[in-house]
Amino acid sequence: MKAEIISIGTELLMGEIVDTNAAFVASQLPSLGIDLHYVHQVGDNMERLLETFQRGLSRSDVLLCSGGLGPTEDDLTRETIAKLMGEKMAVVPELERELRSFFVNRGIEMPSNNLKQAMLIPSAQTLPNPMGTAPGWWAERNGKIVVAMPGPPREIRHMWETQVKPRLRQRAGGAVLVSRVLKITGISEGAVDVMCGEHLRGTNPTIGVYAKPDGIHVRLAAKATDDASARLLIAPVETYLRGQFCDHLWGTDEESLAAGVGRLLTERHLTLAAMESCTGGLFSNTVTDVAGASQYFKGGLVTYTTEAKARYGVDPQVLERHGAVSEQTAAAMARAAREQLGASVGVGITGVAGPSEQEGRPVGTVHIAVDHPKAQRAYTGKYSGSRLDVKQRVTTAALFHLRRLLVEMGE
Amino acid sequence: MKAEIISIGTELLMGEIVDTNAAFVASQLPSLGIDLHYVHQVGDNMERLLETFQRGLSRSDVLLCSGGLGPTEDDLTRETIAKLMGEKMAVVPELERELRSFFVNRGIEMPSNNLKQAMLIPSAQTLPNPMGTAPGWWAERNGKIVVAMPGPPREIRHMWETQVKPRLRQRAGGAVLVSRVLKITGISEGAVDVMCGEHLRGTNPTIGVYAKPDGIHVRLAAKATDDASARLLIAPVETYLRGQFCDHLWGTDEESLAAGVGRLLTERHLTLAAMESCTGGLFSNTVTDVAGASQYFKGGLVTYTTEAKARYGVDPQVLERHGAVSEQTAAAMARAAREQLGASVGVGITGVAGPSEQEGRPVGTVHIAVDHPKAQRAYTGKYSGSRLDVKQRVTTAALFHLRRLLVEMGE
Numbered sequence: 001m002k003a004e005i006i007s008i009g010t011e012l013l014m015g016e017i018v019d020t021n022a023a024f025v026a027s028q029l030p031s032l033g034i035d036l037h038y039v040h041q042v043g044d045n046m047e048r049l050l051e052t053f054q055r056g057l058s059r060s061d062v063l064l065c066s067g068g069l070g071p072t073e074d075d076l077t078r079e080t081i082a083k084l085m086g087e088k089m090a091v092v093p094e095l096e097r098e099l100r101s102f103f104v105n106r107g108i109e110m111p112s113n114n115l116k117q118a119m120l121i122p123s124a125q126t127l128p129n130p131m132g133t134a135p136g137w138w139a140e141r142n143g144k145i146v147v148a149m150p151g152p153p154r155e156i157r158h159m160w161e162t163q164v165k166p167r168l169r170q171r172a173g174g175a176v177l178v179s180r181v182l183k184i185t186g187i188s189e190g191a192v193d194v195m196c197g198e199h200l201r202g203t204n205p206t207i208g209v210y211a212k213p214d215g216i217h218v219r220l221a222a223k224a225t226d227d228a229s230a231r232l233l234i235a236p237v238e239t240y241l242r243g244q245f246c247d248h249l250w251g252t253d254e255e256s257l258a259a260g261v262g263r264l265l266t267e268r269h270l271t272l273a274a275m276e277s278c279t280g281g282l283f284s285n286t287v288t289d290v291a292g293a294s295q296y297f298k299g300g301l302v303t304y305t306t307e308a309k310a311r312y313g314v315d316p317q318v319l320e321r322h323g324a325v326s327e328q329t330a331a332a333m334a335r336a337a338r339e340q341l342g343a344s345v346g347v348g349i350t351g352v353a354g355p356s357e358q359e360g361r362p363v364g365t366v367h368i369a370v371d372h373p374k375a376q377r378a379y380t381g382k383y384s385g386s387r388l389d390v391k392q393r394v395t396t397a398a399l400f401h402l403r404r405l406l407v408e409m410g411e
Numbered sequence: 412m413k414a415e416i417i418s419i420g421t422e423l424l425m426g427e428i429v430d431t432n433a434a435f436v437a438s439q440l441p442s443l444g445i446d447l448h449y450v451h452q453v454g455d456n457m458e459r460l461l462e463t464f465q466r467g468l469s470r471s472d473v474l475l476c477s478g479g480l481g482p483t484e485d486d487l488t489r490e491t492i493a494k495l496m497g498e499k500m501a502v503v504p505e506l507e508r509e510l511r512s513f514f515v516n517r518g519i520e521m522p523s524n525n526l527k528q529a530m531l532i533p534s535a536q537t538l539p540n541p542m543g544t545a546p547g548w549w550a551e552r553n554g555k556i557v558v559a560m561p562g563p564p565r566e567i568r569h570m571w572e573t574q575v576k577p578r579l580r581q582r583a584g585g586a587v588l589v590s591r592v593l594k595i596t597g598i599s600e601g602a603v604d605v606m607c608g609e610h611l612r613g614t615n616p617t618i619g620v621y622a623k624p625d626g627i628h629v630r631l632a633a634k635a636t637d638d639a640s641a642r643l644l645i646a647p648v649e650t651y652l653r654g655q656f657c658d659h660l661w662g663t664d665e666e667s668l669a670a671g672v673g674r675l676l677t678e679r680h681l682t683l684a685a686m687e688s689c690t691g692g693l694f695s696n697t698v699t700d701v702a703g704a705s706q707y708f709k710g711g712l713v714t715y716t717t718e719a720k721a722r723y724g725v726d727p728q729v730l731e732r733h734g735a736v737s738e739q740t741a742a743a744m745a746r747a748a749r750e751q752l753g754a755s756v757g758v759g760i761t762g763v764a765g766p767s768e769q770e771g772r773p774v775g776t777v778h779i780a781v782d783h784p785k786a787q788r789a790y791t792g793k794y795s796g797s798r799l800d801v802k803q804r805v806t807t808a809a810l811f812h813l814r815r816l817l818v819e820m821g822e
Contacts, residue, residue, distance in 0.1 A: 013447045015438025020429055022452070027426025036424045037459060041433070041450035048448060055466075179425065190482045190522025200484060208421060208455070209483045211563070219422070280699025281692035284713040288691025291766045291798055293715075300713035302695040308710040308752055341719060355702045385542065387702055389565055 001034045001172045002060040006052055008067035008077055009151060010043040021066040021149075021156050028160065030177035030221075032168055034062070044074040046083075053084045057144050062168070067151035069134035071114040077148050078119060081139050084146070087121040095119075095126060095135065102133055127163040131155040136163065145171070175223045178230035180205075182241060183251040183260075185215035185400050192216045195244040205234050214257045214396055215250070247407050250400075257399045258286045264406045265296040265345070272402075273343035274300040275312065275333040277324070278351035278366060282395045298341040309333060309350075313340050323359045325350050327367045327378040334371035345405070346371040349398055354387045364390055368398045370405045377405055412445045412583045413471040417463055419478035419488055420562060421454040432477040432560075432567050439571065441588040442638075443579055445473070455485040457494070464495045468555050473579070478562035480545035482525040488559050489530060492550050495557070498532040506530075506537060506546065513544055538574040542566040549578065556582070588634050589641035591616075593652060594662040594671075596626035596811055603627050606655040616645050625668050625807055626661070658818050668810045669697045675817045676707040676756075683813075684754035685711040686723065686744040688735070689762035689777060693806045709752040720744065720761075724751050734770045736761050738778045738789045745782035756816070757782040760809055765798045775801055779809045781816045788816055 005026060007019045022039045029036050037060060042052050049068075056063045068077030082089045095118035103110040117134050120126060127136030127147075132155045137148040147164055149156045184192060189211045193200065196218065200207050205222035220237055224230035242249060251260040265272055276283045284300030287293055303309040306324045310316045313336030314329060322328040330348040338346025351366030352358045364385075369378040379401055383390045416437060418430045433450045440447050448471060453463050460479075467474045479488030493500045506529035514521040528545050531537060538547030538558075543566045548559040558575055560567045595603060600622045604611065607629065611618050616633035631648055635641035653660060661671040676683055687694045695711030698704055714720040717735045721727045724747030725740060733739040741759040749757025762777030763769045775796075780789040790812055794801045 012434075013437055013450065014441065015434045015436070018429055018431055018434040019450075023423075023426045023429040025426070026424055030425065037454070037456075038463070039424065039430075039452035043448070045448075052449070188519055188522060190525045193483050193524055194522060208485055209481075210420075210422060211481060213563075219425075219427075221425075279696075280704070280708075281695030281697075281711055281713070282699075284692030285690075285696045285802075286692075288693075288713070288715065288764075289799060289802070293691070297691075297715050299715040299719040300692055302692070302699070302711035302713070304699065304705055304708050304710040305752075311751070340722070341716075353699075385565060388700060391696075391700070 001062065003029060003034045003036050003062045003064055004056040004060045005036065005039040006056065006063055006065045007039070007041045008044065008049065008065060009041075010074070012041045012067075013043045020153060021151065024153070024157065025064050025066070025160065028165065030179065032165070032172045033176045033223075034168065034172050044068060044076055046076050046080060049076055049080040050083055053080055053146070057084070057146070061143070062145040062147065064147050064149070064164075066149045066156050069117070069136070069148060069150050071111065071117055071133070073113070078116065078137065081124065081137060081146055081148060082121045085121060085123050085139060085141055087123060089116075089119040089121055091115060091118050092120050092126075099133060127159055129155055129159055131158050138164075138167065175225055176227060176230060177221055177223050178227055178234065179219055179221040180234050180238060181253050182218040182220070182238065182245065182249055183215055183255070183257075184218065184245050184248045185250055185257075186248045187216065187245070189216050192218060192245075196241065199237055199240065202237070205237055207237075213392065247404075250403055256290070257396060257403070259290045261399050261403050261406070262287070262290045262293060262296060264403065266292075268406065270345055270406070271296050271298050271343040272345050272347070273298040273337040273341035274347040274349070275303055275309070275314075275337035276300065276347075276349040277303050277309070277333075278353040279349050279391050279395050279398070280304065280353070282391045283347065283349060283398055286395050286399070298343040301337060301340070303333070312336055323361075325352060325359050325361045325365060325367065327369065327380055330367035330369035331371065331376060331378045334369040334376070338371050344372065345402065347398055347402055349394060351383075351390075351394060353390050366390070366394045366397075368394065368401055370402050372405065372409065375405055375409055377401060412473065414440060414445050414447050414473045414475055415467040415471045416447065416450040417467065417474055417476045418450070418452045419455065419460065419476060421456075421485070423452045423478075424454045431564060432562065435564070435568065436475050436477070436571065439576065443576070443583045444586050444588070445579065445583050455479060455487055457487050457491060460487060460491040461494055464491055464557070468495070468557070472554070473556040473558065475558050475560070475575075477560045477567050480528070480547070480559060480561045482522065482528055482544070484524070489527065489548065492535065492548060492557055492559060493532045496532060496534050496550060496552055498534060500527075500530040500532055502526060502529050503531050503537070510544060538570055540566055540570055542569050547574065549575075586634055586636060587638060587641060588632055589638055589645065590630055590632040591645050591649060592664050593629040593631070593649070593656065593660055594626055594666065594668075595629065595656050595659045596661055597659045597815070598627065598656070600627055603629060603656075607652065610648050610651065613648070616648055618648075624804070661814060667701070668807060668814070670701045672810055672814050672817070673698070673701045673704060673707060675814065677703075679817065681756055681817070682707050682709050682754040683756050683758070684709045684748040684752035685758040685760070686714055686720070686725075686748035687711065687758075687760040688714050688720070688744075689764040690760050690802050690806050690809070691715065691764070693802045694758065694760060694809055697806050697810070709754040712748060712751070714744070723747055734772075736763060736770050736772045736776060736778065738780070738791055741778035741780035742782065742787060742789045745780040745787075749782050755783065756813065758809055758813055760805060762794075762801075762805060764801050764805075777801070777805045777808075779805065779812055781812050783816065783820065786816055786820055788812060
């Protein structure tokens with residue numbers, strides 16, 4: 001079953017809102033075995049809407065639309081579907097009663113133009129919308145389906161779950177697509193490609209390689225009649241790739257790098273503390289984004305000044321001799337954090353986030369250290385991009401270094 | 412000038428990522444006087460890409476594409492444009508040299524398949540991408556333009572600002588739309604409406620009032636033949652509104668709440684320190700997202716345990732008597748942060764971010780305190796949403812409370 005998503009509304013084309021509805025509906029389709037070929041955003045313009053609907057129906061089995069169901073004149077979704085099917089809209093008395101009672105319950109008089117929300121065409125049935133005033137439409141003609149859902153996220157999500165998804169599951173009932181994402185660091189996108197070898201040309205599962213801020217993501221997607229069979233197709237390829245990537249693989253599917261590190265710390269009954277300057281709290285914040293972090297995170301010190309570093313246990317002589325931005329200081333910060341907060345592992349981060357250089361060090365110069373009684377590491381790197389980019393990249397790098405130390409130390 | 416946006420990548424159709432690039436580019440077009448008629452998302456499929464490109468060129472003047480420029484086999488944007496224009500791609504020696512040096516600088520050997528990032532067709536010129544390995548393409552044929560930009564947000568944004576926007580401004584040259592956003596807190600949306608008075612009915616500039624997570628945004632948008640004339644239309648209305656909002660106005664346009672607070676601190680030669688638990692570093696991180704924060708931010712303590720709170724100056728008796736999650740503890744944290752780090756103002760945040768309750772306090776219970784030798788404030792609130800929502804909302808609330816104290820204290 002082939003589908004297209006059509007998100008309707010001029011505000012989308014103004015870039016005033018991001019189209020999260022399309023991403024939501026798209027994420028729901030693979031498990032229904034429905035192939036999504038196109039997503040379109042079109043403004044409140046009858047001619048362009050009609051063109052998009054006609055073309056969509058000519059090549060796909062189902063159009064999943066959101067938006068344009070409001071009461072105002074620029075809401076044209078119903079009118080477009082009526083025109084598309086060559087049918088006339090008429091008020092459905094029962095719908096009008098429901099609509100009027102909706103307003104009565106809120107003690108508001110119903111504006112006359114809301115009446116169009118009670119209209120329907122012969123080929124369509126309504127999809128109830130307890131979250132708002134605009135019912136959806138399920139229109140059907142010669143085996144092709146057009147679904148119109150409201151734009152507000154909570155309304156479309158509720159209508160999707162309760163009305164649209166169950167109907168589509170009945171219809172589609174074909175193959176399902178199951179995907180598995182392997183997350184890797186320390187290898188370039190091109191090199192990962194090479195490691196995937198001939199599996200890259202495989203058709204079931206297919207392999208996609210994507211460069212992300214937290215490394216490379218490899219997605220295996222398998223088609224089958226049901227979840228279990230699809231997973232059976234993925235398993236051998238995943239096993240092969242795990243062998244290729246070994247320690248570079250840090251997580252799967254939705255797991256974040258911070259969650260992966262958290263899992264390692266928990267498994268090994270280790271605790272963590274950090275002292276950071278140029279990342280300004282982003283490292284601690286990222287660690288504590290993971291639910292359950294309080295089990296292993298003892299705390300963090302954002303030492304934004306040299307005095308603060310000294311106050312919290314960095315040897316003033318180290319600061320004096322090597323400067324606040326140095327590998328030695330990063331190492332001292334990692335140890336101080338570990339000792340001060342009584343953690344088993346400490347992370348130290350110091351550098352120049354910008355916009356201007358510091359102690360003669362150029363923007364982007366960063367030192368990261370990881371400290372454990374049995375193992376210490378210190379790294380120096382140069383990070384490019386804006387202030388926020390540098391903060392983000394350095395935080396990711398620090399998590400990578402921390403993870404590597406944990407892996408190298410073994411159980 | 413008519414434009415279409417084409418976002419390329421199967422991960423978009425899988426709903427794995429939300430297409431923020433399209434919204435970004437869309438938001439840039441009005442000020443260039445370019446009309447956006449369609450946005451499309453298409454997977455890594457040559458046939459569908461080609462169909463979308465051909466149709467787009469048949470009805471629009473410029474296609475703005477993002478994604479599909481990577482080195483892997485499923486990156487097909489260059490191939491599609493070459494086919495669209497009926498031209499052959501060839502390696503450009505100079506580009507190859509740049510590409511190889513990019514890898515040399517990172518001490519990595521260049522994988523062979525990266526070479527296609529050094530390819531070009533006769534009708535296209537490259538757009539440099541200092542943020543990554545994939546240069547963009549600016550292809551032109553019979554007055555129609557196809558622009559290919561990379562998918563990673565920071566890469567496309569940089570390429571847009573430095574390469575694409577200037578070129579398009581030259582070409583478009585129609586009426587421009589300039590907008591100005593005034594950001595307000597402490598007044599209801601309705602009250603802001605009233606303050607705008609008859610300007611609300613103005614047609615040039617128009618006024619839009621929006622409720623946002625960080626307060627109320629009032630958007631003035633003026634149309635004119637050029638930027639300067641548009642700004643002249645906005646100026647008098649802005650002056651009038653500034654008089655209405657006075658101290659409630661905390662920022663304009665892109666300025667963040669943290670930047671507004673930073674400006675106040677700087678103007679008054681005050682410094683800031685924080686001790687936070689449930690926000691886990693997000694407060695310090697938000698403060699230090701502002702360039703120049705090192706001028707007023709002394710540092711932050713992420714005291715994720717009760718021991719850590721005590722260690723860094725919170726009276727153990729207060730913790731004992733009132734518990735770690737209490738107004739009294741928040742107040743003690745604010746003072747301790749201020750005293751420990753030698754700042755003029757301290758912020759303390761303690762609460763239950765979830766997922767599970769703590770000391771019998773339900774998830775979302777949060778206490779925020781602001782401490783200055785001459786003025787102390789403590790607030791208790793209940794925040795709903797996910798763990799990350801709570802962290803975000805509490806951080807915003809803390810910045811509001813801090814700002815209010817600074818405003819109340821006057822110069």
